[in-house]
Amino acid sequence: MDPTTPGGVPPTWHPWVLGLATLVSGIVFIYALWPKWQVLRRAQPDSRLDRPAARILHTLKVAFAQSKMFKDRNAGWMHAFIFWGFLVLLLRAAEFFLIGFFPKLEAPAWLDAPRHLYYAVKDGFVVLVTAACLYALHRRLVVKPKRLNLSGEGILILVLILVIMLSDMVYEGARQVLLPDTASAWSWLGYLVAQSGLSGMSRPALETMQAVGYWSHVLAILFFLDLLPRSKHFHVITSIPNVFFSPVTPGNQLHRMDFEDEDQESFGVNVIEEFSWKKLLDLHTCTECGRCDVFCPALNSQKPLSPKQFTIDLRDHLNARTPQLLKAEPEPGPAVMGSVILDETVWSCTTCGACEEECPVMIEYVNKMIDLRRGMVLMESRFPKELNDAFKSLETHSNPWGFPGTSRADWAASLDVPQWDKNNPTEYLYFPGCNGAFDNRGKTVAASVVKTLKAAGVSFSILGNREGCTGDPARRLGNEYLFDMLATHNAETFKEEGVVKVVTHCPHCFNSFKNEYPEYGVHLEVIHHSQLFADLLKNGRLKLQPTDDKVVYHDSCYMGRHNKEYEAPRQLLAAAVLSGSLKEVETSRERGTCCGAGGGRFLLEENTGTRMSHNRVDELMQTEPETIAVSCPFCVLMIEDALKAKNLNEKVRVRDISEMIVEKQ
Missing domain, CATH: 1.20.950 (Fumarate Reductase Cytochrome B subunit)
Known part of the structure; x- marks a missing residue:
């Protein structure tokens, strides 16, 4: 057998x-x-x-x-x-x-x-x-x-x-x-x-x-x-x-804090156990593949931030703390900031989301960075000294630069823009934001938006001095209490005025209204100016005369990666320039490189390494453009400054898509 x-x-x-x-x-x-x-x-x-x-x-x-x-x-x-x-x-x-x-x-x-x-x-x-x-x-x-x-x-x-x-x-x-x-x-x-x-x-x-x-x-x-x-x-x-368990909706999964909860002893993340279970699961899931590092604008400009090392350091600390965390009464652990993660590491982040876009296992980085900033700002009042004036200005004047709130509508004085009337509302409320209201370069973008809306016969108006900062820079910089105050004020205004549709040319305002204000009881139909203009073009309400300028488009992080809008601005540009004149740089769309302004970084100095905006300009210049087109007012500022620093401002100009449309009408 x-x-x-x-x-x-x-x-x-x-x-x-x-x-x-x-x-x-x-x-x-x-x-x-x-x-x-x-x-x-x-x-x-x-x-x-x-x-x-x-x-x-x-x-x-x-x-x-x-x-x-x-x-x-x-x-x-x-x-x-x-x-x-x-x-x-x-x-x-x-x-x-x-x-x-x-x-x-x-x-x-x-x-x-x-x-x-x-x-x-x-x-x-x-x-x-x-x-x-x-x-x-x-x-x-x-x-x-x-x-x-x-x-x-x-x-x-x-x-x-x-x-x-x-x-x-x-x-x-x-x-x-x-x-x-x-x-x-x-x-x-x-x-x-x-x-x-x-x-x-x-x-x-x-x-x-x-x-x-x-x-x-x-x-x-x-x-x-x-x-x-x-x-x-x-x-x-x-x-x-x-x-x-990763996000299936846009935004950074940042949620409103209850500052009236008397039992709440700590805000933000100060020790490792204050992270949510999903964020701890992220730490265990890191494959150490380093894809996040390849496209991080901070790391690529020699800042002390490696998303991969950030995750590894937190994971190793979590593993070391695990025996204590399992005790009935664990001994207090060391603060994450200072002992595990350097302050400079967290403040280097632009919250652009490039690391999250590349991660093959959907690890979230941005909300952890902001959680740690919240812990430093809210519990220790520890933050870069440049932010002192910005926080005070946001609190008292509802803008980060200290301009009086009573001058917020001055930008529109010569443009004959109607003020919002809740008894006779227009179809859209145009929200220019702090940059459009106070920054000289931003004002020209806002004026171009107004002229284009008028040319297309769009019914719109503005809040004028009743408008306030969305709070985006405060939230991204960790001052959640200040964001809560600003968002609450705006939400009450929107509800009182009966606002339903909002147009904004700032992706940061767009993101706040669309993804974060619903927690404040406001559910708006939020439209970026590129989206509205693309729809007007499709419906024949905008007529453009194309030119042969060589144009390269720079994607905004908060419209692109954070809100998945890549096509609308390209549709507009395709109609504004002759065939073949619109160029694409390799690092575009979901791999577009941050200009360096996000996460409140436009309020901070870059004292280490090269400037992120300079790196971005080097990438864009590979296409030998005559015009760099953008759809974010902060990108305009950062890229223009970089061109000046490189003595390229006479050769290349930066235009918001609204400015290009006005020029081509």
Whole structure:
């Protein structure tokens, strides 16, 4: 009688050995996983279960289809093959354990066809995963991309995956020689191994080879499992949930604070446990791939901010604090700022969202930066000295530059702009914002918007001196109390005046009204001037005369990445210039580089490295433009200053799209 069972496993492979190994591995795995799970359960709440259908679709696209991985094509295919192979080979791993626990178990005949098909697909992925791991080792050991940290842990994981793949080949090849009646063209990889190197071996040697293949496979799987919660590869477990719980609506998931809650002892984040569970899950999910660093405008201008290192430092601190956090009465931990993260790191962030756009596992960075700023500003009054006057001006004059609020409407004095009348409202309220009302360059943009609206016959008016700052710079700089005061005032004004539709040319105002004011009971139809003008052009209410100026468009972070509007300004520019005259720089759309003004940075000096706006101008100048078109008043200021500093202001001009439209009418 053939001593080998139908599964190809000698009955002397004692199932209890596998059972003991699996039990020990399971205990070791749970021992490492349980504390992390408990810390997440005890963390601050964060509502992330809205719009479940959208979350599922987003998870299928980003996590399972690996859509964001392909932003870096070669590395993307490498990781995607490993991930998809992991999913396909889960069934193969289950089969190995079934064979070990039940050596004499025979599969029913009706499973033959699907099993053969699975084997064919499985073998394909074994080859793809093997090739991907070899490529990954080549990248880490030979190419050494700057964004990757060379670590023994990463090499070990890749070697383990290779062991799992190679042991599958060896096991299957030996099985097909031992049981030639079960050999099948469907298991083509095992057949190739059997014919190329094993067919001439003796039966005892083949049984030994099969045993080596089997035990190498299952033990490598168990060891790999136990490494996951102890390494950066914990993301294998956390990445899919992290994608599912990531935002499915625009904005930075910043929420209103209850300053009247007498039980609230702390505001913002001062110690690691004050982060929400989702933000702590982010820390465990970081793959250390460094994609966030590649497009960070702060890091690329030599500021002390690496989004990757920021996350790693917080994660390591969280892991170190975990034993204390699990105690009934944990000892107070060190403040995050100063001991874990440098102040300069947090203040370098422009909140542009480039890091979040690149992250393949949907880690959120901006809201953590703002949480930490909130902790410093609200609990310690610790912030750059340049912000003292800005905060005072926002509080007393509702603008960051100290202009009296009674002069807010002066910009429109010669433009014959009607004031909003709630008893006879216009279709739109035009909201020029602080820049449009007080900055000389911003006033010209506001005037162009007004002239264009009039030329198109749009019914609009302004609030004049009743308008106030949206509070965007205060919130991004961590002064949530001041933002709350400004937003509350504006919200009350909108409700009292019956405002429904708002047009703004400032993406920061747009973002606040659209994504943050609903928490203040105001649900506006918010329209950026590029969107309204594009609609007017489509409907024939705007007529443009195209010119042959060479134009390159600079995407605003808060209209682009934060609100996914890329097409409207391009539609306008396509009509304003001759075919072929509109250029695109490589770093555009979702990869557009920040001008350096966001996150309240326009109020702060850049004392370290090069200026972010200078870097952006260098990128834009690669297209040799005559005009740099923008759709944000702060981008206008930053890019114009950079052109002057580089003595390019006589050669290249900066125009808001509204100014270009006025010129072309």
